[in-house]
Amino acid sequence: MSKIKKFMYVNRRAPYGTVYALESLEVVLIGAAFDQDVSLAFIGDGVYQLKSDQDSSDSDQKNFSPIYQALGDYDVSKLYVEKESLEERGLTLEELMPLTYEDEDDDWAEKDSIRVVSRDEMAELMDQQDVLFNF
Amino acid sequence: MSKIKKFMYVNRRAPYGTVYALESLEVVLIGAAFDQDVSLAFIGDGVYQLKSDQDSSDSDQKNFSPIYQALGDYDVSKLYVEKESLEERGLTLEELMPLTYEDEDDDWAEKDSIRVVSRDEMAELMDQQDVLFNF
Amino acid sequence: MKFAIQINEGPYQHQATDTAYHFTKSALEKGHEVSRVFFYHDGVYNSSRITTPPQDDRHIVNRWAELAEAHSLDMVVCVAAAQRRGVVDDGEAERNGKDATNIHPAFRISGLGQLIEAAVEADRLMVFGD
Amino acid sequence: MKFAIQINEGPYQHQATDTAYHFTKSALEKGHEVSRVFFYHDGVYNSSRITTPPQDDRHIVNRWAELAEAHSLDMVVCVAAAQRRGVVDDGEAERNGKDATNIHPAFRISGLGQLIEAAVEADRLMVFGD
């Protein structure tokens, strides 16, 4: 485990209809202990994972969206959200959960974890990775 | 079990990638013993189930397409295939397996089981059923 | 009104079995009859008594078992689908020489004819899947 | 070259595990190393020793076990996914008070860290799913 690898978790599924989003997040949390260079991509229906106001009070599935808000504490601070995917779904950045982290290189200033990127930029980001995780 | 019901098995999935086509066919075979008015609909990727020349010699999944050819012997003789679904996939009727049955009301003449219908006709046929099976 | 229920997917991976459960519960609460719940395809996994979900999560298997107990539900697991996927009762274990069983006693294993029969006799067949 | 394999779906329902098997077998035959096969999500069902597929069908579980035996493959089943879905070994049965186990001895249950570790150490991570 010498070299630090660039790990990207690619999220393309809506939450709740299937378990992939939740169990993928469990991998991210465990993976955070491994000191790799981690980022998350939200493409297609994956952007729905970050929708604010998820509410399980009328359901019995667990609302797991608070876990995304804890990612900053695990040093997972690069969440790339695709602009076109938001637009196709009529969503704006303001409708996503506000996710932040404290930047240790900048006197622990609180910064946004979500970075909206274009589809072309997303494709470039994927090209730059060492490992792509798919669920 | 007094009244004879109109049962339609709706096939919308390609074979082999998932088990639904095969396990749906197992229901049709068992159901044939129940003396209902049975038909099968092939919509969307379901039309691929009837493609001729399926060949498992380089795979280890079983080629189950011969079972469709046996349906006539089970008095399952109404297989509705959607015209638009074929066209979107670049398929013609000639590329499907020839499926026949012997018509007991017509001196056991051999007749085609496959009936190509338009999307609108398919919708009407679905409306006329008592039970729709989905897999 | 008499409902028959078919479930095509296993627990936790797909929401289908959650939806089926809430539909069934709601139908019963409204005074309808649910003549059979038939577990097909990966749906057979809903019957495993040896599942242990996280404590803060729903227990899908026990939930079905409790609903069946309260309403004398007939919950049938397809034998062919169950054999392929390792859902086993005492009879199947003996027949196929298996050294363990995993089915919950609230469920029974039987043939596909049970699905057809349920569809013939019920007023509505409801299918829940992926 | 060193491969790590991840399988997200169970046997028979999806072709994913067939594809993963043939890829793994082919990689080994070409002289590559397969450092770990990690079963996640419904993939955990691939490890059940009590499956009985039809006699004219492939036996997906035994096939994995034989490949592992021949090549000393490390086949790991995710513990969290396995608990939710009723895949149990002796240790899990004891911990969770279950009266049966169903895992095939060719597989072992462990944590998600095993997937991360495999991805860190391997040259390629191959994911097979739905």
Added chain:
Amino acid sequence: MSILHTVNKSPFEKNSLDECLTHSTDGCAILLLEDGVYAAMQGTNVESAVKDAMASKKVYALGPDIKLRGLSTDRIIDGIEVVDFAGFVDLSESNDKVQAWL
């Protein structure tokens, strides 16, 4: 002879909604549930297809699934009726049969 059609998949991921809309006849009922509820929202790429269907078909969406996903009932397409599971049961009763576009 009316059908209740159910759609439980996202219209962006799978063709279920599209196949439902092209195979349902005037006067039928369509229930969006599970990930299918995303099709009920305003401003999406499929909004116009859903609105076109609503000229001759009645569209419903399952409330608990909308809420679970953080979608606001204020942002649902006008005319789509939100129902709970009891309403789902009623729809299954008031239509003659059910077609699940899995």
Added chain:
Amino acid sequence: MSILHTVNKSPFEKNSLDECLTHSTDGCAILLLEDGVYAAMQGTNVESAVKDAMASKKVYALGPDIKLRGLSTDRIIDGIEVVDFAGFVDLSESNDKVQAWL
């Protein structure tokens, strides 16, 4: 830094191929397998999208899956290379990483 993209779903049923094509860069490799092989055939509604992609990307299809489904290699889009599992392994080796569009 080239990627091998894999697509295992029918382009008519799911959006996997579409998302693959819009997120892959020039010079990459795309392998169609399982139900994904239907996209390799001539005369379909997605043929032009696949051909457009082939201007800058190399497309492969898995032979055993083509044969299993009764598709004829004569009817595959010109320029798509049919590979077996050994070829799949080689593609995984010759590209730096793999993105599975599940």
